[in-house]
Amino acid sequence: MSLVTALYASPSQHLLSHAPDHPVLYFAPSILQATAKRFLSGFPGLVTYAVKANDAEEVLENLMAAGVEAFDVASPFEMARVKKLMPSAVLHYNNPVRSEAEVATAIAHGVASYSVDSMGELAKLVRCGVPLSAEVSVRLRLPVKGAAYDFGVKFGADPELAVSLLRAVAEAGFVPSMTFHPGTQCADPTAWGVYIDSCAAVARDAGVTLERLNVGGGYAAHRTGAAPDLEAIFAAIELAATRAFGDAAPALVCEPGRAMVAESFSLATRVKAIRDDNAVFLNDGIYGGLAELPILGNTDRIELVSLNGKRDAAPIEHIVFGPTCDSLDRLPGTVALAGDLAEGDWLIWHGLGAYSTATVTRFNGYGAIEVVTTNRLA
Ligand SMILES: *Cc1c(COP(=O)(O)O)cnc(C)c1O
Numbered sequence: 001m002s003l004v005t006a007l008y009a010s011p012s013q014h015l016l017s018h019a020p021d022h023p024v025l026y027f028a029p030s031i032l033q034a035t036a037k038r039f040l041s042g043f044p045g046l047v048t049y050a051v052k053a054n055d056a057e058e059v060l061e062n063l064m065a066a067g068v069e070a071f072d073v074a075s076p077f078e079m080a081r082v083k084k085l086m087p088s089a090v091l092h093y094n095n096p097v098r099s100e101a102e103v104a105t106a107i108a109h110g111v112a113s114y115s116v117d118s119m120g121e122l123a124k125l126v127r128c129g130v131p132l133s134a135e136v137s138v139r140l141r142l143p144v145k146g147a148a149y150d151f152g153v154k155f156g157a158d159p160e161l162a163v164s165l166l167r168a169v170a171e172a173g174f175v176p177s178m179t180f181h182p183g184t185q186c187a188d189p190t191a192w193g194v195y196i197d198s199c200a201a202v203a204r205d206a207g208v209t210l211e212r213l214n215v216g217g218g219y220a221a222h223r224t225g226a227a228p229d230l231e232a233i234f235a236a237i238e239l240a241a242t243r244a245f246g247d248a249a250p251a252l253v254c255e256p257g258r259a260m261v262a263e264s265f266s267l268a269t270r271v272k273a274i275r276d277d278n279a280v281f282l283n284d285g286i287y288g289g290l291a292e293l294p295i296l297g298n299t300d301r302i303e304l305v306s307l308n309g310k311r312d313a314a315p316i317e318h319i320v321f322g323p324t325c326d327s328l329d330r331l332p333g334t335v336a337l338a339g340d341l342a343e344g345d346w347l348i349w350h351g352l353g354a355y356s357t358a359t360v361t362r363f364n365g366y367g368a369i370e371v372v373t374t375n376r377l378a
Pocket residue numbers: 050052053072094095181183184185216217218219255256257258259354
């Protein structure tokens with residue numbers, strides 16, 4: 001496999017020649033492959049991709065072309081999609097809650113690694129006949145800050161339970177490992193260090209040698225200000241693992257979703273109307289590709305494209321609404337946009353490849369987002 005051929009040079013070239021009235025998501029496979037190679041060459045261990053961030057086949061195919069061979073899957077659908085595109089793909093099933101039927105599907109797909117955060121779910125894996133050659137990773141949770149929102153609310157075992165679980169995993173005969181997720185859009189490298197130290201303490205207390213340590217996803221995408229320094233986080237992870245485990249350091253695994261895919265897509269929304277009070281109505285909003293903005297905050301990576309020349313008036317703050325008749329369909333606060341913004345202009349939101357199309361709805365008949373492949377996004 002190699003690069004998917006791009007149809008257009010850039011989003012603005014496509015917008016200006018087609019003037020689409022519907023939202024368009026521009027995908028640059030070359031950027032996705034470059035990001036994958038950055039993880040593959042920079043991360044000191046196995047790189048897996050968390051499919052839920054964006055499960056589009058063209059995303060998976062380009063990651064595979066770039067050399068990604070292992071995937072974090074959460075459902076039978078994700079397993080089947082990955083295996084269809086790459087029968088040899090390694091699957092890590094790190095959704096720690098599963099039905100018996102889902103476990104049976106995982107066994108049939110030859111899942112290599114399962115995570116658990118409760119005794120009941122571990123017993124289920126044993127009862128369903130997961131082969132002992134499989135890895136079982138105990139998912140730890142800690143009250144760690146630094147991420148945009150806390151993943152520990154739903155999943156993870158506290159350290160005390162993690163000790164008994166890890167012991168039970170080893171006694172059951174599975175390959176014992178640990179995992180954690182520091183929370184998504186995590187901008188603080190020390191969050192990983194805190195988790196790695198705790199995993200080492202849990203393993204020590206359980207008297208179990210970890211085969212591997214999965215340091216999760218959570219790597220921040222570029223949303224505002226300067227781009228995050230991924231390599232600095234990789235270095236902090238490696239240092240923390242060496243310090244915590246010494247010579248017996250487990251092999252490391254990471255499972256980025258957001259940071260792998262965010263930068264390779266930009267969303268073009270069109271200005272439908274600017275009302276008398278300057279409120280802007282777009283053709284996409286929180287039920288579509290901008291779903292995450294109310295949770296994570298607005299980005300400042302907005303590019304304005306107009307059919308009628310440059311927009312260079314000083315920016316003013318606008319309230320921005322999505323197209324549906326629901327009053328929640330509004331971006332947080334206000335957004336600074338050119339004072340001469342006009343109906344028919346487009347706002348391109350960069351860095352929107354993760355958790356955008358993955359969660360889009362067709363609420364009120366909106367949300368039909370066309371995907372167009374481009375060479376570059378700027
Ligand atoms: C969602 C998820 C990820 C990916 O998280 P990002 O913040 O998108 O990097 C990784 N692992 C697990 C278990 C997840 O649920």
